[in-house]
Amino acid sequence: xxxxxxxxxxxxxxxxxxxxxxxxxxxxxxxxxxxxxxxxxxxxxxxxxxxxxxxxxxxxxxxxxxxxxxxxxxxxxxxxxxxxxxxxxxxxxxxxxxxxxxxxxxxxxxxxxxxxxxxxxxxxxxxxxxxxxxxxxxxxxxxxxxxxxxxxxxxxxxxxxxxxxxxxxxxxxxxxxxxxxxxxxxxxxxxxxxxxxxxxxxxxxxxxxxxxxxxxxxxxxxxxxxxxxxxxxxxxxxxxxxxxxxxxxxxxxxxxxxxxxxxxxxxxxxxxxxxxxxxxxxxxxxxxxxxxx
Amino acid sequence: xxxxxxxxxxxxxxxxxxxxxxxxxxxxxxxxxxxxxxxxxxxxxxxxxxxxxxxxxxxxxxxxxxxxxxxxxxxxxxxxxxxxxxxxxxxxxxxxxxxxxxxxxxxxxxxxxxxxxxxxxxxxxxxxxxxxxxxxxxxxxxxxxxxxxxxxxxxxxxxxxxxxxxxxxxxxxxxxxxxxxxxxxxxxxxxxxxxxxxxxxxxxxxxxxxxxxxxxxxxxxxxxxxxxxxxxxxxxxxxxxxxxxxxxxxxxxxxxxxxxxxxxxxxxxxxxxxxxxxxxxxxxxxxxxxxxxxxxxxxxxxxxxxxxxxxxxxxxxxxxxxxxxxxxxxxxxx
Numbered sequence: 001x002x003x004x005x006x007x008x009x010x011x012x013x014x015x016x017x018x019x020x021x022x023x024x025x026x027x028x029x030x031x032x033x034x035x036x037x038x039x040x041x042x043x044x045x046x047x048x049x050x051x052x053x054x055x056x057x058x059x060x061x062x063x064x065x066x067x068x069x070x071x072x073x074x075x076x077x078x079x080x081x082x083x084x085x086x087x088x089x090x091x092x093x094x095x096x097x098x099x100x101x102x103x104x105x106x107x108x109x110x111x112x113x114x115x116x117x118x119x120x121x122x123x124x125x126x127x128x129x130x131x132x133x134x135x136x137x138x139x140x141x142x143x144x145x146x147x148x149x150x151x152x153x154x155x156x157x158x159x160x161x162x163x164x165x166x167x168x169x170x171x172x173x174x175x176x177x178x179x180x181x182x183x184x185x186x187x188x189x190x191x192x193x194x195x196x197x198x199x200x201x202x203x204x205x206x207x208x209x210x211x212x213x214x215x216x217x218x219x220x221x222x223x224x225x226x227x228x229x230x231x232x233x234x235x236x237x238x239x240x241x242x243x244x245x246x247x248x249x250x251x252x253x254x255x256x257x258x259x260x261x262x263x264x265x266x267x268x269x270x271x272x273x274x275x276x277x278x279x280x281x282x283x284x285x286x287x288x289x290x291x292x293x
Numbered sequence: 294x295x296x297x298x299x300x301x302x303x304x305x306x307x308x309x310x311x312x313x314x315x316x317x318x319x320x321x322x323x324x325x326x327x328x329x330x331x332x333x334x335x336x337x338x339x340x341x342x343x344x345x346x347x348x349x350x351x352x353x354x355x356x357x358x359x360x361x362x363x364x365x366x367x368x369x370x371x372x373x374x375x376x377x378x379x380x381x382x383x384x385x386x387x388x389x390x391x392x393x394x395x396x397x398x399x400x401x402x403x404x405x406x407x408x409x410x411x412x413x414x415x416x417x418x419x420x421x422x423x424x425x426x427x428x429x430x431x432x433x434x435x436x437x438x439x440x441x442x443x444x445x446x447x448x449x450x451x452x453x454x455x456x457x458x459x460x461x462x463x464x465x466x467x468x469x470x471x472x473x474x475x476x477x478x479x480x481x482x483x484x485x486x487x488x489x490x491x492x493x494x495x496x497x498x499x500x501x502x503x504x505x506x507x508x509x510x511x512x513x514x515x516x517x518x519x520x521x522x523x524x525x526x527x528x529x530x531x532x533x534x535x536x537x538x539x540x541x542x543x544x545x546x547x548x549x550x551x552x553x554x555x556x557x558x559x560x561x562x563x564x565x566x567x568x569x570x571x572x573x574x575x576x577x578x579x580x581x582x583x584x585x586x587x588x589x590x591x592x593x594x595x596x597x598x599x600x601x602x603x604x605x606x607x608x609x610x611x612x613x614x615x616x617x618x619x620x621x622x623x624x625x626x627x
């Protein structure tokens with residue numbers, strides 16, 4: 001029993017990381033209807049920036065703050081420069097542009113920082129809380145706490161600020177929002193900036209676990225896709241819940257289903273995506289889109 | 294999806310003169326393609342063979358993405374399955390290599406059909422997601438069934454030898470073989486697209502509801518588009534196995550699928566020359582930029598894909614067409 005609880009805790013820890021990236025995906029999807037295939041790579045790039053700061057001797061938390069600011073600005077810049085020209089274009093165009101960004105950012109990181117893996121310091125102390133044969137690592141606790149905090153801050157932003165209200169208006173109906181005097185394009189850029197920031201947080205959280213290298217986020221991205229699909233691509237709460245569920249499911253499947261083992265674990269998000277899309281395409285918390293053909 | 298940038302309007306200038314030139318260009322290209330292996334160094338011949346292999350795979354992807362409008366980020370999967378089908382038959386059961394081609398095509402056709410059925414309910418982004426996940430899942434799957442696939446070490450095979458009566462070197466023989474198969478595939482795809490099938494695919498790409506109202510059976514044509522596109526990729530995979538004589542899971546990562554999609558986008562979605570131009574792109578961009586830095590090929594790929602999307606949504610083939618029309622325009626003015 002203790003072993004099982006232990007596995008669930010580990011699953012929640014990894015799930016929280018998936019939830020972070022899924023949250024970033026959902027933010028962009030809500031505002032622009034784009035599934036950003038480059039989201040993981042942007043997060044990886046942000047993490048490299050943080051690593052560079054830490055490497056240069058900047059204290060961890062200061063480096064993190066700087067990185068988040070840079071990521072926010074970078075996300076807005078990408079929206080302005082790369083996404084604006086294809087706004088409203090067919091899905092195929094959008095998918096291809098974000099895939100181009102994926103290749104570009106991945107290779108650029110490899111060019112700048114090489115493909116060798118790097119150690120990334122963990123912001124949380126080692127050790128664990130122990131009770132009844134179950135260990136709850138401080139780092140797991142820290143990751144869960146950070147994701148909960150990000151979630152809470154986003155909620156406050158969207159629920160109680162003027163900007164948040166404007167952003168929600170843009171997400172729900174850009175035309176009407178524009179007519180009531182909201183700068184739609186500014187809000188879209190802001191959405192990309194926020195997503196890049198949230199992605200950067202997930203990158204910094206994942207780096208101590210996976211080691212930092214340009215292909216670090218490739219695997220995480222698939223889990224984040226599964227999380228966002230499960231929760232519903234238009235629901236931030238769903239993304240977090242989906243991330244936790246996928247994390248736990250993955251860990252349990254790897255530990256208890258021998259045919260899966262640790263090598264085929266990536267089949268879990270695939271199965272989740274396919275099952276959800278076939279039986280409940282809007283996800284657990286999403287809204288079914290009604291479309292007039 | 295009501296409109297796509299891919300709808301190809303037949304060029305207004307494709308009158309008698311343009312058609313004339315097109316045939317002349319085709320004849321010239323054929324002559325050059327047949328003469329190439331006797332003029333170039335073996336390494337160059339190998340590179341051209343690989344261009345043909347990629348072009349075959351892109352022929353399928355063009356059918357699916359360019360003509361039927363279904364996004365697939367998992368085309369490398371079928372390429373891999375074709376390669377492995379051929380390799381396993383040659384390695385485990387000593388099947389003569391020429392027979393592995395139809396077998397690989399049959400296997401990938403069936404699997405493409407099987408994948409087409411669950412994806413019927415998916416559109417656009419979700420289809421891209423699912424196919425990409427499948428492409429990622431393939432690598433650990435190939436490694437797992439090591440007794441058949443050779444695991445992460447892969448399978449090393451003997452190169453097929455040219456028959457003695459031809460008097461050709463191995464690279465020349467494989468090149469000509471690839472050329473013949475690619476030409477046959479191209480012909481099949483071309484006639485497929487000129488038939489009722491092609492019109493049905495275009496209709497469902499441009500407007501699903503309208504197509505359905507006009508009597509196009511959506512489910513049937515979508516699954517068939519998947520099956521055909523998989524079959525062409527399977528043919529390319531089998532030839533790839535003959536040429537390289539080695540298969541391993543790590544040559545078929547999701548990067549291959551992304552590169553193939555990039556290739557057809559840059560070559561020109563929905564165009565006749567697109568697959569060939571895209572094949573050359575996929576083959577030569579890494580070769581040329583590798584000297585700069587190991588990361589350079591993907592930087593170039595990324596920049597080019599985005600640039601093509603902005604500046605020339607119809608790809609290199611579209612650019613060539615535009616240049617041709619411009620020339621015709623100048624000529625008329627004189």
